[in-house]
Amino acid sequence: MAAHNKEALLSLAEKTVRTALQKGAAEAEAYVYEGKATSVGIERGQISKTSRTIDHGVGIRVQIKKAIGFAYTNKLEDAAAIEAAVGEAVAAASASNPDKDWKGLPQKKPYASAPPGMFDPKIPELHAEDLVNLSARMLDAAGHGDKRVFAIEGGAGAGFGSNAVANSNGVSAFDEGTMVECSLATLAKEGNTVTPVCFEFNAERNLHVNPEWVGKEAARLAVSSLATQRVETKTYRLVLTQFALQELFYYTLINAVKADSVERNQSPFKDKLGTQVGSEAVTIVDDGLLAGGLRTGIFDAEGMPHQKTPIIERGVLKNFLYDDYTARKHGMESTGNASRGAYLSTPNIEATNFHVMPGTKSPEQLLSEVEDGLLVSYLQGAHSSNPVSGEFSVVATPAWRIRKGKIEHATRGVMLAGNIFELLKNVAIVGSNERKMGQLVAPWLLVENAKVIGK
Amino acid sequence: MKDLLTKVANTAISRFGAQYAEARGQNLSKTIFTMKEGRMEAAKQGIETGVAIRVLVGGAWGFASVGTLDEAVLVESAGDACAMAKAANARIKEPVKLAPAKPVDARVEAKPKQNPAEISIEDKIKTATETTKVTLSRDSRVKSCTFDYLDLTGKSVFCNSEGTCIEQDKLYVWSKITASALQNGVFTFSREEIGSTSGYEIFETETPQTIGTRLADRAIQQLDAKPPKGGVFPAVLGPNVVGVFVHEAFGHLAEADLAMAGGVLAYNMGKKIASDLVTFYDDGTLEGAFGSFKYDDEGVPAQKTLLIKDGVVAGLMHNRETAQKFQAQPTGNARAEDFRVEPIIRMRNTYMAPRDRDFEELLGGVKDGYFLKSFRGGQANLDGTFQVGIQEAYRIVKGELAEPVRDASISGNTLETLLKVDAVGKDFALDSGRCGKGQTAFIGDGGPHIRVSEVTIGGSA
Numbered sequence: 001m002a003a004h005n006k007e008a009l010l011s012l013a014e015k016t017v018r019t020a021l022q023k024g025a026a027e028a029e030a031y032v033y034e035g036k037a038t039s040v041g042i043e044r045g046q047i048s049k050t051s052r053t054i055d056h057g058v059g060i061r062v063q064i065k066k067a068i069g070f071a072y073t074n075k076l077e078d079a080a081a082i083e084a085a086v087g088e089a090v091a092a093a094s095a096s097n098p099d100k101d102w103k104g105l106p107q108k109k110p111y112a113s114a115p116p117g118m119f120d121p122k123i124p125e126l127h128a129e130d131l132v133n134l135s136a137r138m139l140d141a142a143g144h145g146d147k148r149v150f151a152i153e154g155g156a157g158a159g160f161g162s163n164a165v166a167n168s169n170g171v172s173a174f175d176e177g178t179m180v181e182c183s184l185a186t187l188a189k190e191g192n193t194v195t196p197v198c199f200e201f202n203a204e205r206n207l208h209v210n211p212e213w214v215g216k217e218a219a220r221l222a223v224s225s226l227a228t229q230r231v232e233t234k235t236y237r238l239v240l241t242q243f244a245l246q247e248l249f250y251y252t253l254i255n256a257v258k259a260d261s262v263e264r265n266q267s268p269f270k271d272k273l274g275t276q277v278g279s280e281a282v283t284i285v286d287d288g289l290l291a292g293g294l295r296t297g298i299f300d301a302e303g304m305p306h307q308k309t310p311i312i313e314r315g316v317l318k319n320f321l322y323d324d325y326t327a328r329k330h331g332m333e334s335t336g337n338a339s340r341g342a343y344l345s346t347p348n349i350e351a352t353n354f355h356v357m358p359g360t361k362s363p364e365q366l367l368s369e370v371e372d373g374l375l376v377s378y379l380q381g382a383h384s385s386n387p388v389s390g391e392f393s394v395v396a397t398p399a400w401r402i403r404k405g406k407i408e409h410a411t412r413g414v415m416l417a418g419n420i421f422e423l424l425k426n427v428a429i430v431g432s433n434e435r436k437m438g439q440l441v442a443p444w445l446l447v448e449n450a451k452v453i454g455k
Numbered sequence: 456m457k458d459l460l461t462k463v464a465n466t467a468i469s470r471f472g473a474q475y476a477e478a479r480g481q482n483l484s485k486t487i488f489t490m491k492e493g494r495m496e497a498a499k500q501g502i503e504t505g506v507a508i509r510v511l512v513g514g515a516w517g518f519a520s521v522g523t524l525d526e527a528v529l530v531e532s533a534g535d536a537c538a539m540a541k542a543a544n545a546r547i548k549e550p551v552k553l554a555p556a557k558p559v560d561a562r563v564e565a566k567p568k569q570n571p572a573e574i575s576i577e578d579k580i581k582t583a584t585e586t587t588k589v590t591l592s593r594d595s596r597v598k599s600c601t602f603d604y605l606d607l608t609g610k611s612v613f614c615n616s617e618g619t620c621i622e623q624d625k626l627y628v629w630s631k632i633t634a635s636a637l638q639n640g641v642f643t644f645s646r647e648e649i650g651s652t653s654g655y656e657i658f659e660t661e662t663p664q665t666i667g668t669r670l671a672d673r674a675i676q677q678l679d680a681k682p683p684k685g686g687v688f689p690a691v692l693g694p695n696v697v698g699v700f701v702h703e704a705f706g707h708l709a710e711a712d713l714a715m716a717g718g719v720l721a722y723n724m725g726k727k728i729a730s731d732l733v734t735f736y737d738d739g740t741l742e743g744a745f746g747s748f749k750y751d752d753e754g755v756p757a758q759k760t761l762l763i764k765d766g767v768v769a770g771l772m773h774n775r776e777t778a779q780k781f782q783a784q785p786t787g788n789a790r791a792e793d794f795r796v797e798p799i800i801r802m803r804n805t806y807m808a809p810r811d812r813d814f815e816e817l818l819g820g821v822k823d824g825y826f827l828k829s830f831r832g833g834q835a836n837l838d839g840t841f842q843v844g845i846q847e848a849y850r851i852v853k854g855e856l857a858e859p860v861r862d863a864s865i866s867g868n869t870l871e872t873l874l875k876v877d878a879v880g881k882d883f884a885l886d887s888g889r890c891g892k893g894q895t896a897f898i899g900d901g902g903p904h905i906r907v908s909e910v911t912i913g914g915s916a
Contacts, residue, residue: 040543041516044715048551050539051518052532053795061497070499074522085502092498095576097584099494128539136546152716152837187837194719196836233685264491265598265637345487346497384832384844386862388635388642391682393864393913395842413840415866415913417685453685453913 005162006174009034012076013166016058020086021168025062025093027105028168029302032058032076033342035161036124040131042154042184045143047135049155050128057343058082060089066102069093070346103328108170111298111305115289118296120206123178124160131156134211138182141215146188148226149219152197154184156211163342171303179294180204182211188222195225195410196397199243199378203436205292221377225398228412231454237373237428238416238450239366239402246440247382249354252390252420254439257286257311258337258349259320259330266388268421269317278315278424281359285310286321287441288336288352295352295439301340302347309335311354315425323349356442359430366431366446368405374414374452375400375407390420396452415453423447456480456524457622460614463508463529468616470530471537473510473517475553476616478533479752480506480524481794483609483625484572490583490602492591498576505794508533512540514550518797554778554785556755558618563749565624567654571606574655579604582658586632589667596636596678597671603631606655611752619754627745627897628655629887632666636674643677643861645670645846646831650887650897653743673829673847680861683848683912689824690865691817691851691906694884696827696843698900701735702805702890703833704841704869706900709737709762709770710788710800711777719839719870720768729766729873732810732905737762737772739787739803745887746805746899750787752798757787762805766873774800792894802890807902810879817878817906819854825912826851827865835869842866842913864913872910880904 013030020028034056041049057074069092075081134156142151162176183201187194198221202209240248256267269277288306290296299305302324310318322330323338326349339350367375376399385392396414400407431444460478467476485501505522506529517540519532544550571579583602590600607627614620629650636643647670651657692700707713714721720728739757741747748757753775761769771781774789777800789798818826829847844864850857885901 038539043712044549046548047515047543047546049516049518049797050536050543051516051520051797052535052539053520054532055520055522055795057503057522068495068497070497072499072501072503074503074505077523077525081502085500088500088502092500092576096495096498096580097493101494128542132542132546194838196838196840266635266642268642344501346499380834380836380840381832381842381844381864381866383834384830384842384864386642386644386831388644389862391862393842393844393862395836395840395866397836397838397840413867413911415685415842415864415911417913453911 009162009164010166010172010174012058013164014172016060016082016086017166017168019083020060020062020089023086023090025064025090027063029061029105030058030166031340031343032164033161035159037157037159038126038128038131039157040128040135040155042135042139042151045151047132059343060086061346062089062093063102064090064093066098066100067093067096068099069096072343101329105167105169106171106302106304106324106334109305112289114298115291115296117205117292118177120178122207123158123180126158131158134182138184138211138215141212142184142186142219146219146223148188148190149186149222150189152185152187156182165303167303173299173303175298177297178205180207180209182209182214184214184218186218186222188226190226193226195222198222198225198398203294225410228410230413231401231411231452233454234452235449236452237370238447239370239373239375240445240447241377242435242437242440242442243378244376245442245445246437247379248392248420249440251383251385251387254351254354255387257320259322259326260349262320268390272317275317276315277317277421278312279427280314281427281430282312282315282424283357284312285355285357286351287355290353290355290441293353293441294436300336300338302338304334304336304338306336306352321349321351323347351439353441354439358432358434358443360432361429363431363433363444366429366444367402369429369446370402370405373402374411375402392420393417413454417451417453456612457614457620459524459526460612461620463533464614464616466530467510467533467537471534473512473537475511476533477509477613478506479611479613479794481609481611483607483793485605485607486576486579487605490587492600493584493587495580498580507791507794507797508536509797510536510540511551512537513544514547515540515544516551520795551776552779553775556753556775556785559621559750559754561621561750563623565626567626569655571628571655572608582663585663586667589663590634590671593668593671594675596638596675597634598637599635601633605629613752613754615754621750621754623750626652626654628657629897632670634670634674636678638678641678643674645674648888650745651743652745652747676859677861680859683825683860683863685913687909688912689821689908690910691821691826691904693828693904694901695829695886696845697807697902697905698886699830699833699843701807701902702802702898702900703843704835705735706737706802706805707835708839708869709772711771711773711781712800713837714771715777715780716837718837720771723768726768727766728768728870729763730876731766732876732879733766733873734764734808735762736760736808737802737805741804744804744885744899745897746803751789752791753789755785755787755789757803760786772800772802774798790896792896796894799892801892801896802898804885804899806885806900809881809883809903812878812880814880814904817880817904818851818856820878820906821851822853824851825849825863826856839869841869865910866913867911872907875908876905877908878906
């Protein structure tokens, strides 16, 4: 499979659109994806697995009498299969109910210039050996020094994907990107004590990952989770790491700023534009053009330009996230937030790089602001948060007790209960140590008045 | 497809030096849609084909997935998988070995009363529309209703270099329906999930009327509910909560790969870890259940696997690799979501066996506690801590059900909690769900109503 096949993908997308129009579609869109991923897996401390996945396919969205149909197939080399899939999409639209809010597929718009560093030409050329070496460096870094640490699983992966989207309104666009990541899950054992699983990773759009750092950090986290003590039930100051923020935000805050959640009464932010929803310390931007961002690209999953959308500015709610459909329904413009599971699904609204703007205080300075509190690294159970109200009740494991600005010991059996939207108002200080984690780009946050249920 | 896959597996051995090879080819069709407040998002149909090739070379795995049945590409991919495995096996200290499995030549046919592939998409949309109508018209405070539907049909063919060749029909029907209600600024949320491997006839029992009513009533009832007091309480757990507890809190610890990865069960084989009343199974043989199948994705027959018997750890869930490590038999738990991924150890239908108590007897033993009827989500860690979010719960006061509470959750240490099971009901129910472990698997879980003497209830009060 060729790495650079812009013309082939674009012409397939455009041809599929024409076929759909011939078969009776009033409007049509084709999304073609081609990707290759190679990975090396660690199990129980040794590199024992390798994998290569080559995936490609086309997803076809059609509109007939304001009803939408969609079909996909991965049989790209088979013209009859693509034609059959187009037929399925047309049949699905004919069977479906009209959507009175349908205003049409996206209209062509100009794109911003490509952000740097989305595609590293060295990545498609990587061999399994390169990833074995990367994993070995990570394992060696984790294994140094401490017999109590066990590397459970992890590995290294490299992938590239390209996509072309075309529709009957003139959209015709191609983009490609690469990604490399390495990760390691560890735990530590001492006597009869087993720590929770600790996890560290590094993902980048280019080859500049740091496997030694990942290995060292994963080992350090596990060791520092040994020797736990319980804590009193009361209100504390919390320092939340990016892992904790990602868990909390994903199921609540990010949903709350999606325009379709708002429209469906599934967001407490309805009617709150322009009002204070967080503390003045909080500024969040959805930035689809962020240099090096893991979700960065020129356009979104329906060919609308990526952009930088202010979400919360000094605590004030500024905008919601839109795809083209939801935007036009409300007389707005798409914010370039359509996302899709490659060729397998229709677009839905998703954040790109959800960027919590950093402050000036280092992690040490954040900790020094805490007289009595907890440093919370990972959360369990955030996915059972109430996505509508933002209420959560989660286990913090591991979490560390902070006293007089210093980390004192690991804890066990700590539950955090509260409401993510209240938490946002209680953000006192924003750290400077930002990092990328999936769609979240954020530093540590110091939060006040957090209810902790301990012993 | 059988001949092609056998040839690919054998070529990996003869030409590329594999010690073991398998090829799993699939032809799958899916229908998927989402309806929100009666509005169709898009009706989706999918057709996909592909082959997963897995080889063992010098004790390391090589895996390759390609979306084609083209022989030349498959042979090339087999070579690629072998070359990658060779790159990895240089550093291997404990080479991967497989427990023996008897070669099987079989054809497994699905025999649905109503084959979802033959039901028109119009009829499927009608079921969703009716359910939405029932839900939204139940009460004006119900504000939203989302109906997710998926069916998957097709064929999976597995052939390996040991002479096994199995052709199995695949058939799944699944739906998740959620509703939200609003009153005086309080939002509540309610969900139902149904699934079957029998056929579309599941909607004859789970009719739009029954699902919609249950969904709407729960969301409405929660509006007046108060968050619970946090703390340690006795509790009665409904089958739906027992199921998610058995699956999330215990089941994952009994997956041999996770047990080996440092989970607490590895040290506890044959030991008493739970109350005498606790017996758990993971069962792939329940007819029509969402987690059932005949052969797993390593060609091993599914079975009913005893995990805990009367409080004593009796076994783990294995694939061929972990069975070899533990000197146990493979249990038929190796499952792959599709041809894009390799098989890993997954649960099937995981449940607690019923005993002898009535529901009233269970409540009768509780002076001040909670009845946790239905879950929202659950999660557990290898160290044996768990958290289960609850979507429907009630206080129990002096042995009687009292007012509803909302957004409760339970947490604790799984093994400590299992020791605190002090009464087990005689009823039984199994729920359908999906489990994520990198890949999605369709599973069932359940049990009877049970009582635990102590569990930590988290709430926002």
